[in-house]
Amino acid sequence: xxxxFALITLxxxxxxxxxxNVVVAGLCMVLTFFGVAGLFVLLANPVAAALQxxxxxxxxxxxxxxxxxxxxxxEEEPAQSGRLVQAWGGALLAAVLGVGAVKLVLQSRTLHExxxxxxxxxxxxxxxxxxxxxxxxxxxxxxxxxxxxAMIAAVxxxxxxx
Amino acid sequence: MDSFARLLHLSPPLAxxxxxxxxxxxxxxxxxxxxxxxxxxxxxxxxxxxxPNRAGVKGITLLGLxxxxxxxxxxxxxxxxxxxxxxxxxxxxxxxxxxVPAMLGFAVIPFGQSFSSGGQAYHLxxxxxxNGMGMLYPLAIGSMAVYGILVASxxxxxxxxxLGGMRSGANMVSYELGMxxxxxxxxxxxxxxxxxxxxxxxxxxPHRIVEAQEGLWFAVRQPLGFLxxxxxxxxxxxxxxxxxxEGESEIVAGFHTEYSSMKFALLxxxxxIHIVTASALLVTLYLxxxxxPFVPNPGVLLSVAAFLAKLLFLCWVFVWVRWTIPRFxxxxxxxxxxxxxxxxxxxxxxLQAWLMHGRGIA
Amino acid sequence: MxxxxxxxxxxxxxxxxxxxxxxxxAITFGHFIxxxxxxxxxxxTIQYPDMKRExxxxxxxxxxxxxxxxxxIKCVACFMCAEACPxxxxxxxxxxxxxxxxxxxxxxxxxxxxxIDMLRCIYCGMCEEACPxxxxxxxxxxxxxxxxxLSLNFGKWDxxxxxxxxxGKAVITQDPTPAVPxxxxxx
Numbered sequence: 001x002x003x004x005f006a007l008i009t010l011x012x013x014x015x016x017x018x019x020x021n022v023v024v025a026g027l028c029m030v031l032t033f034f035g036v037a038g039l040f041v042l043l044a045n046p047v048a049a050a051l052q053x054x055x056x057x058x059x060x061x062x063x064x065x066x067x068x069x070x071x072x073x074x075e076e077e078p079a080q081s082g083r084l085v086q087a088w089g090g091a092l093l094a095a096v097l098g099v100g101a102v103k104l105v106l107q108s109r110t111l112h113e114x115x116x117x118x119x120x121x122x123x124x125x126x127x128x129x130x131x132x133x134x135x136x137x138x139x140x141x142x143x144x145x146x147x148x149x150a151m152i153a154a155v156x157x158x159x160x161x162x
Numbered sequence: 163m164d165s166f167a168r169l170l171h172l173s174p175p176l177a178x179x180x181x182x183x184x185x186x187x188x189x190x191x192x193x194x195x196x197x198x199x200x201x202x203x204x205x206x207x208x209x210x211x212x213x214p215n216r217a218g219v220k221g222i223t224l225l226g227l228x229x230x231x232x233x234x235x236x237x238x239x240x241x242x243x244x245x246x247x248x249x250x251x252x253x254x255x256x257x258x259x260x261x262v263p264a265m266l267g268f269a270v271i272p273f274g275q276s277f278s279s280g281g282q283a284y285h286l287x288x289x290x291x292x293n294g295m296g297m298l299y300p301l302a303i304g305s306m307a308v309y310g311i312l313v314a315s316x317x318x319x320x321x322x323x324x325l326g327g328m329r330s331g332a333n334m335v336s337y338e339l340g341m342x343x344x345x346x347x348x349x350x351x352x353x354x355x356x357x358x359x360x361x362x363x364x365x366x367x368p369h370r371i372v373e374a375q376e377g378l379w380f381a382v383r384q385p386l387g388f389l390x391x392x393x394x395x396x397x398x399x400x401x402x403x404x405x406x407x408e409g410e411s412e413i414v415a416g417f418h419t420e421y422s423s424m425k426f427a428l429l430x431x432x433x434x435i436h437i438v439t440a441s442a443l444l445v446t447l448y449l450x451x452x453x454x455p456f457v458p459n460p461g462v463l464l465s466v467a468a469f470l471a472k473l474l475f476l477c478w479v480f481v482w483v484r485w486t487i488p489r490f491x492x493x494x495x496x497x498x499x500x501x502x503x504x505x506x507x508x509x510x511x512x513l514q515a516w517l518m519h520g521r522g523i524a
Numbered sequence: 525m526x527x528x529x530x531x532x533x534x535x536x537x538x539x540x541x542x543x544x545x546x547x548x549x550a551i552t553f554g555h556f557i558x559x560x561x562x563x564x565x566x567x568x569t570i571q572y573p574d575m576k577r578e579x580x581x582x583x584x585x586x587x588x589x590x591x592x593x594x595x596x597i598k599c600v601a602c603f604m605c606a607e608a609c610p611x612x613x614x615x616x617x618x619x620x621x622x623x624x625x626x627x628x629x630x631x632x633x634x635x636x637x638x639x640i641d642m643l644r645c646i647y648c649g650m651c652e653e654a655c656p657x658x659x660x661x662x663x664x665x666x667x668x669x670x671x672x673x674l675s676l677n678f679g680k681w682d683x684x685x686x687x688x689x690x691x692g693k694a695v696i697t698q699d700p701t702p703a704v705p706x707x708x709x710x711x
Contacts, residue, residue, distance in 0.1 A: 023316055024252065030309065050298035054342075058305025059335055062312065066331050069316055069324060125298075125349070125366055207559040208552045212569045389542070486552040487545060 002042055009035030026065045033057045045123045171279070182288055190268055193477065194434035199230055201434075201481045208485045234427070242423035248319035256317060257421070257428035260310025264435040267300040270368050271442045274452050275465035286452075286466065291369035297349070298366060300443055301342060304398060307436065308334040311400070311407050311417045314429065318420035326416025330407030333397055333495060337404075340503035341394035344387040347507075347514045348380055348447050372451030376458070381448040386510040388448045390503055395444060397499070399436040402484040404495060411489075441476035445469060449476075584649045584662040587640060589683040595700045597684065598659035601635040605651035605660055613644035614651060619703045636703070638680040642668050663687055 012032035019025040033056045040049035132140050199214075203226060206213030215226040222228070244253055274286035285291060289299070308331055315327025349366045352374040371380075381388040397404040408416035418429045445451060449472050452465035460468060490498065537543045559567065570577050579585065590598040601618035619636035649662050665686065670676050678686075681697050688695045 021249070024249070027252070027309075027313065046295045047298065050295055050302045053302035054298070054305050054338075058302065058308070059338065062308055062331050062335050065312060065316075066328065069312075069328065125296075126353070204556065207556045210555055210559050210568055212564075212567065212571065482549065482552060482556070486548045 002039070005035050005038035005042065007035075008032075009039065022068050023065060026061060026068060030057050030061050033061065047123055047125055047128055171282070178284065179288075182286070186268055186273070186288055187265070189273075190265065190435055190438050191431075193438050193474070194431055195230055196227075197434045197437060197477055197481070198233075198430070199227055200478060201484070202226075202229075204478065204481045205485050208482070237424050237427040240423040242425065243420070245319050245420045248420070249317040252313050252317035253420075254425070256310055256314035257425045257432070258310075259313055260307065260432040261428050261435070263303045263306040263310065264432045264439060267303045267439040268442060270296065270299050271439075271446050272369050272372055272451055273442070273466060273469045274462055275460060276369070277462050285369065286462070287368065291367050296367040297345060297371065297447070300439070301338075301345065304439075305334075305338055307398070310429075310432065314421070315407075315417035318417070320420050322413040322415070323417050323419045325413045326407045326409060326419070329409070329492060330400055330417065333400070333404060333406055333499070336496065336499035337394040337397035337503065340390050340499065340507040341398065343504070343507035343511055344391040344394070345447065347384060347387050347511045350511075350514055350518065351380060351383060368446050368451070372446060372453065375450040375453060379448060379450040379453075381450075384448075384510060384514060386506060386513070390507045390510065391448065392444065393498075394503060395440040396480070396483065397495075399440050399480070400433065401437065401480055403487040403490050405489060406492060406495065409489065437477055437480045438473070441473050441480065444476055445472045579664040579666065583664050583666075584647045584652075586642075586663060586665040586668050586686050587645075587651070587678075587683055588661050588663055588687045589638060589680065590659045590661060591684060591696070595694075595696045597634055597680075597699065598657050599635050599638065599655075600657055600659070601633045601638075602656060604654040604656060608650040608654035610648060610650060611644045611646045613641040615639040615641075621699065621701050621703045634699070634703075635680060638683060640678050640683060642676040642678055643673060665690070 009032050012028050012030075012035055016025045016028035016032065019028060033052060037049040037052040037057075040046070040052060203213040205211075213226060214229040215223055217223065217226070217229040217232040219228060244250055269288040272285065272287040272291075276283060276285045276291075278284065289295070295302075311330045312327045315323040315325075315330075318324075348371060352366070352371045374380075396402075400407045406416070408418070410416075413419075418426055421429055452460070452469040454460050454464065454468045457464075564571070565575075592598060601616055603616055603618075606612075606614040606616050615637065616635050616639075617637040618633050621632060621634055647662060651660050652662050660683075663686075668676070685695045687693075
């Protein structure tokens with residue numbers, strides 16, 4: 001199961017990069033989100049999975065696609081020149097970073113502890129709510145304030161004549 | 163009944179699952195198919211007409227139901243046109259994208275009373291309670307429904323189609339907010355119900371929600387939330403008065419302008435399946451699910467019948483509303499969604515919270 | 525011409541939108557129930573091939589060439605109808621026949637060919653107005669349709685028998701008296 005969802009995620013992401021067409025790339029991203037949601041379910045966190053689909057695939061990607069379709073520039077123009085150095089340099093950098101990340105994860109102590117511990121009980125909305133309003137209350141409030149500020153800013157930018 | 167119970171005990175859980183799958187898929191598809199007939203005959207009746215009653219085999223028309231078969235055959239035999247400059251792959255994929263979420267949403271709906279036989283509990287919903295997703299699942303799947311329309315409209319390479327898709331996308335995203343907030347107040351009420359139901363179920367589990375409606379239905383306890391959710395369901399299913407995706411008088415046929423043959427049939431069918439799923443959600447959340455008023459323990463068959471009756475009635479209400487209310491203007495739609503539905507929904511949430519606080523249930 | 529449009533001020537009940545919707549729903553529901561309970565025969569819709577509309581008196585439908593009791597055609601081939609026809613759809617060729625029984629040796633005129641092109645006819649009834657003998661009537665049959673154009677070019681016998689079954693009369697295909705060859709009267 002893990003392999004299936006991981007493959008969906010990775011293939012979706014890869015297809016998104018390889019895709020010339022912006023709208024199709026956006027749809028590939030939705031596919032990736034679905035893969036991630038599946039991984040969340042496997043990690044005994046169905047709430048996160050549901051929220052992932054509702055918020056990211058259901059709302060944010062719709063808006064992104066919306067804007068893309070409105071902008072009406074669906075085809076990415078092919079690059080003018082090859083830029084070989086940048087391409088190979090980027091690939092090399094990505095490879096080094098990837099190897100480093102995998103090595104870090106493999107060496108971390110929590111991974112070994114995770115293997116030994118039993119499967120945790122699924123996280124539910126109740127637990128999530130309790131957590132947010134007790135342990136992470138300050139962070140929650142700060143995020144709320146930040147979002148409020150962003151909302152006011154967006155309204156004031158969009159509406160010149162208040 | 164005994165032989166049925168023995169069969170149930172002997173057969174593996176997979177068979178029980180398959181049976182439920184068969185019931186749900188067959189039932190939903192059947193209701194959706196009949197709903198096309200109800201829509202046409204119902205529309206005719208409301209406009210003092212007769213409606214389709216001519217198609218028949220050797221004079222047997224079954225009140226016009228044979229028309230369904232005639233339509234199906236017609237759709238199979240028609241030419242399947244794909245617009246030349248659209249995206250062929252997405253164009254083919256879009257009906258499936260519209261159809262699958264419409265079907266999937268039904269998975270957690272309990273369509274009858276759970277019963278236990280031979281020390282084993284059987285639940286009449288595809289996903290057993292306690293799966294952790296609960297009512298979030300239909301909401302998540304419902305939010306995916308917009309992709310079918312968006313993809314269909316974009317891949318058609320047609321300006322009317324893209325207009326319809328844009329409208330529908332904006333429509334669905336805006337009404338999802340009001341709908342979700344209305345549902346949250348349901349979660350609150352279900353979680354704090356004084357009935358004392360088994361605590362193993364989460365507050366947002368549909369079985370728990372139905373349990374919580376043993377006394378009064380949520381439609382009675384939260385009339386405001388019911389109104390908001392009901393309206394948002396019309397917006398989510400793209401039905402009149404919110405059918406901006408189609409808007410025949412303005413943009414030809416909207417997102418399915420370029421569709422023909424079975425692809426069109428699939429898009430059309432998915433709209434009706436959306437209606438069935440939306441009705442099921444409404445029944446479960448607000449109209450007591452499979453409960454019958456004043457009958458505390460209706461039993462399996464009766465409860466399924468009650469659920470079906472409510473479901474069919476709501477489906478008919480969808481048709482009824484369609485032939486009563488004219489389509490909104492687009493700015494009216496946005497006004498209603500953001501400035502009426504969302505505040506109403508929030509007010510409902512606060513009101514319920516305040517009431518609960520007043521009753522001392524924390 | 526300028527028209528002053530008075531803006532209707534809605535009451536608060538109407539502005540909630542819920543109440544007007546409820547009223548509208550009640551109306552459609554009433555229609556639904558009423559239509560559901562009305563027997564088919566009393567509904568507004570006339571389900572055409574099974575039920576037919578009673579045509580009004582004076583309706584101008586398919587033509588009939590009238591005949592006498594003996595089966596002789598009333599038409600005297602005077603060409604008035606062909607002249608009056610605005611669509612020019614009537615074709616007549618005359619012939620003579622000896623009407624020995626009725627008029628003692630007179631020779632009379634009658635149409636040898638009387639054709640109406642039904643695809644051209646506009647059912648205006650001018651032929652009926654023009655006819656001095658009341659020999660052509662436009663009656664109540666409005667189902668003039670066929671699969672090809674030629675069969676809608678109605679001839680004399682078609683026109684004489686258009687209402688034969690409706691009136692319970694015999695279908696005739698032959699004049700009761702033979703035609704006589706045309707003679708030139710020397711002056």
